[in-house]
Amino acid sequence: MPRETASQPVPSLTIQSRLEDLALIWPWAESIADGHAVPADTRFAIHLCLEEALSNVIRHGYCGQPGRPVTVQFASRPGELVFTIEDEAPAFNPLCDSPDELPTLSSADQIPLGGQGIRLMRKFAGSLAYQRLASGNRLTMQFSIPR
Amino acid sequence: MQISTEELADGVTRIALDGRLDIAGAAAVDLKMNVAAGSATRLLIDLEKVSFLGSMGLRSIVLPARAVRSRGGKVVLFGANEMVESVLKTSGVDSMLPIYHDLAAALAALK
Secondary structure, rough: OOOOOOOOOOOOEEEEEEHHHHHHHHHHHHHHHOOOOOHHHHHHHHHHHHHHHHHHHHHHHHOOOOEEEEEEEEEEEOOOOOOOOOEEEOOOOOOOOOOOOOOOOHHHHHHOOOHHHHHHHHHHEEEEEEEEEEEEEEEEEEEEEEO | OOOEEEEEEHEEEEEEEEEEEOHHHHHHHHHHHHOOOOOOOEEEEEEEEEEOHHHHHHHHHHHHHHHHHOOEEEEEEOOOHHHHHHHHHOOOOHHHHOOEHHHHHHHHHHH
16 A cells, blocks of 8 residues: 555545544545545535445444444546445445435425435435445445546 | 524524534434424524535434424424535425525524
C-alpha cells in the first residue's frame, strides 16, 4: 500500500465492522474531495452514499458482528471519482433487494424506514454496480466531478 | 450534533437541530428528540443548521414525528437546505412531514 504523503490520501482504507469506525472514513474522504476540488453538493452525496453502503455492510452483511474487515478504495478518472467497498460477508446485492419506487401506502405515517439507504444511494450516486466476489461483495459507486 | 427546544406561541414546540445528522449525530440526539417531542401536539422541527442527513438521521426525525401524529398532533419541517431537502423528498418523508422555508407558513400549518 502506498505511503500517504502530506498532500495525497492513501487509495484505500480498511475499517473494522463497527459503526463507530465510520468516523475514520470521513477525514479520508474529505481529503480526497479536497484534492479534487469536489463541490459541496458532491461531497454531501459521497458522504451519504459511503455512510449508507458501509452501514449496510456492517448491520446487514455482517449482521452486526464486529471485527470483520470492510475496505474502501478510491480511484479518480477525468471527471469522476469512484469508490469501491469490499467486504467478506455472505452474498448480498443491495441493488436487487430494494425497490426503486416507494410503495403505495394507505397512510402517510407508513413511510418505510427500511430500504431508505439504497433508495438514497440510487438517487445521489452517479452510478452503482455490484459484483459478487469469491468470498465477499463489492459495491462500486461513481460520482461525477468537474474536470 | 446539538439539539435545542423552545416553546413558541400557540402551543408550538420548536426543536432545532444543529450539525450533521449522520449515524453519529443521530445517535447523539435520538433520546433527546423523543423526550423533546414527548408531549408536543404542534411540532416544528427546525433543520436550518443541519448540514447533512442520512437514513439514520431520517429515523431520528420520523419516529418522534410519528409519535406526535399518533396523538393527533401536527408536525412540520422547516428550513432544510437543498441537499437535506433532496434526502427528505427521495425518502418520501416529505409526504408525512411537509417542508417549509417560510416560518410564518410553517406556523400557520400547525394551527
